[in-house]
Amino acid sequence: MKIPFSLPLIDSLVEKEIHSTLHETGWLTSGPKTKELEEKISELSDTNFTVCVNSWTSGALLLFKWLKLEPGDEIIVPSYTYAATALAVINSGLKCVYVDVKDDFTMDMDQVAQKITNKTKAIMPVDLGGLPADYSKLLSLLDSESVRSLFHPKTDFQKVIGRPLIIADAAHSIGAKINGRPASRFADFSIFSFHSVKNITTGEGGAITFKLFDEGKDFQIYRELKVLSLNGQTKTAFEKNQPGAWRYDIVDNGLKVNMPDINAAIGLSQIKRYEKDLLPERERIFEFYNSVFQGKEWAILPPMEVFGRKSSFHIYLLRIKGFNEEKRDRVITALGEKGIGVNVHYIPLPLLTYFKNSGLNISEFPVSYKLFENEISLPVYNGLSQESLKVICENLSDEVEKLIRK
Ligand SMILES: *Cc1c(COP(=O)(O)O)cnc(C)c1O
Numbered sequence: 001m002k003i004p005f006s007l008p009l010i011d012s013l014v015e016k017e018i019h020s021t022l023h024e025t026g027w028l029t030s031g032p033k034t035k036e037l038e039e040k041i042s043e044l045s046d047t048n049f050t051v052c053v054n055s056w057t058s059g060a061l062l063l064f065k066w067l068k069l070e071p072g073d074e075i076i077v078p079s080y081t082y083a084a085t086a087l088a089v090i091n092s093g094l095k096c097v098y099v100d101v102k103d104d105f106t107m108d109m110d111q112v113a114q115k116i117t118n119k120t121k122a123i124m125p126v127d128l129g130g131l132p133a134d135y136s137k138l139l140s141l142l143d144s145e146s147v148r149s150l151f152h153p154k155t156d157f158q159k160v161i162g163r164p165l166i167i168a169d170a171a172h173s174i175g176a177k178i179n180g181r182p183a184s185r186f187a188d189f190s191i192f193s194f195h196s197v198k199n200i201t202t203g204e205g206g207a208i209t210f211k212l213f214d215e216g217k218d219f220q221i222y223r224e225l226k227v228l229s230l231n232g233q234t235k236t237a238f239e240k241n242q243p244g245a246w247r248y249d250i251v252d253n254g255l256k257v258n259m260p261d262i263n264a265a266i267g268l269s270q271i272k273r274y275e276k277d278l279l280p281e282r283e284r285i286f287e288f289y290n291s292v293f294q295g296k297e298w299a300i301l302p303p304m305e306v307f308g309r310k311s312s313f314h315i316y317l318l319r320i321k322g323f324n325e326e327k328r329d330r331v332i333t334a335l336g337e338k339g340i341g342v343n344v345h346y347i348p349l350p351l352l353t354y355f356k357n358s359g360l361n362i363s364e365f366p367v368s369y370k371l372f373e374n375e376i377s378l379p380v381y382n383g384l385s386q387e388s389l390k391v392i393c394e395n396l397s398d399e400v401e402k403l404i405r406k
Pocket of ligand 1: 054055056057058081082084085126169171172192193194195205206
């Protein structure tokens with residue numbers, strides 16, 4: 001029996017939506033499907049507008065460009081994340097400032113407080129594994145008089161906000177909740193990823209969603225982000241295609257990061273049944289794992305809900321008490337030989353060559369290392385069978401217990 005770590009959901013409903021793109025609208029690049037996906041994301045996130053793009057990464061680059069951030073401006077990110085979080089900051093010419101995480105894998109807001117300077121323009125927490133970061137604590141910190149008076153706005157938008165922005169790296173957390181409300185309501189901007197391994201996928205893709213002001217003002221921001229995502233062109237190909245509407249202008253040195261309809265179709269078929277079917281199925285998988293591992297003295301279960309912050313059940317981050325990297329890796333190899341795909345999320349940034357070479361030292365991020373050294377991510381995806389779950393749990397337990405007995 002072969003159990004892959006991750007499988008995108010491809011079924012007859014996905015095929016139906018793609019078929020509709022190919023044969024009903026006949027429109028492959030950004031058009032009606034992308035627009036509908038944007039509306040569905042806003043609905044799910046309780047936000048005013050959503051801009052779909054071709055990856056989380058290009059969404060971050062696009063947003064930093066729209067914000068007119070400049071060299072010298074600082075963005076604070078956690079050390080425990082996928083590299084894209086920091087690389088988007090670095091590739092925008094900005095200074096990336098790192099803080100450690102807490103035991104629930106999310107950003108340590110007390111350390112954020114110590115790292116804020118008069119150059120800090122944004123904080124980018126990561127909802128790791130799907131668990132929303134502590135946005136309430138972050139917001140009260142950013143809203144404090146000491147942070148507001150330190151803030152040095154350079155653009156009109158920054159003046160209006162009056163404090164560093166909260167930009168959520170929500171690559172894992174579409175559908176996550178805080179006190180029963182979509183987590184996106186607790187950040188200024190949230191950026192999702194629809195890469196093939198994420199909860200909802202478009203093959204490759206991403207989206208920026210927000211509710212900052214009233215609908216009129218937010219529509220203006222939406223329009224500007226859309227224009228900036230399409231070479232700075234005032235009309236989309238779809239709009240230009242309308243009778244007599246050929247003339248366009250280029251009003252900015254935009255990027256080219258729009259999401260094609262053929263991709264949007266895949267995500268659209270998934271988001272339509274996400275809250276009702278797909279997300280609850282992921283939750284049941286987490287609960288199954290919990291039911292097995294809570295009886296194991298060696299298991300440290302991943303957080304599913306912490307003080308009202310409820311996960312979107314993206315990655316099951318199991319930890320093995322007392323294990324180090326070497327023992328953890330042996331478990332992974334043994335499972336791999338049996339055809340069971342597991343993974344590690346993530347190697348902390350300071351352990352990766354590029355970040356090490358730029359001066360990061362893991363000794364300054366002890367919690368990241370502690371979480372990483374004994375972490376094993378287990379398969380979680382729609383369509384993962386009960387039988388597979390049992391095989392995973394039995395084999396994992398066997399391998400761990402074998403090593404404990406040694
Ligand atoms: C996947 C991921 C990204 C990057 O998403 P892309 O769509 O591949 O650009 C960023 N941050 C985190 C935490 C991720 O897991």
